[in-house]
Amino acid sequence: QVQLLESGGGLVQAGGSLRLSCAASGRTFSSYDMGWFRQAPGKEREFAAAISWRGGLTYYTDSVRGRFTISRDNSKNTVYLQMNSLKPEDTAVYYCAVGQKFSVRPETTENEYSYWGQGTQVTVSS
Numbered sequence: 001q002v003q004l005l006e007s008g009g010g011l012v013q014a015g016g017s018l019r020l021s022c023a024a025s026g027r028t029f030s031s032y033d034m035g036w037f038r039q040a041p042g043k044e045r046e047f048a049a050a051i052s053w054r055g056g057l058t059y060y061t062d063s064v065r066g067r068f069t070i071s072r073d074n075s076k077n078t079v080y081l082q083m084n085s086l087k088p089e090d091t092a093v094y095y096c097a098v099g100q101k102f103s104v105r106p107e108t109t110e111n112e113y114s115y116w117g118q119g120t121q122v123t124v125s126s
Helices: none
Strands: 003-007 010-013 018-025 032-039 046-051 058-060 068-073 078-083 092-101 120-125
Touching: 003 092, 018 032, 018 092, 018 120, 032 068, 032 078, 046 068, 046 078, 058 068, 078 092
Parallel strands: 010 120
Antiparallel strands: 003 018, 018 078, 032 046, 032 092, 046 058, 068 078, 092 120
16 A cells, blocks of 8 residues: 655744655655645645656746755655745645656646645744
8 A cells, every 4th residue: 555654844933944754655656756745724735846756857836946955765765845944835734746657757737646645734933
């Protein structure tokens, strides 16, 4: 059974940092793109960042580019999201998800992702 378990969320002041982790089990995902999405209160879930299966390509939504960094450790079946210079508008539940296998570029839309984690809450106070 495939499981994705996010961790690392919490409460942080504006300008602070958090590092999210997503540990996958039940299958090796080294051949799959991985992504992070987020859902703020009262809003639809949106794309945040994605990384190619080899780790050489990364995509970010405009609002996080330059502040967030996605990375992966295929030996640990884990993907990370380093979030710096956090803003109150980054407050959301953050989800990791499994994208396509051997894709030429990371995916940025929800329907291109299959397995999803339960999410981890990130709250940024002003």
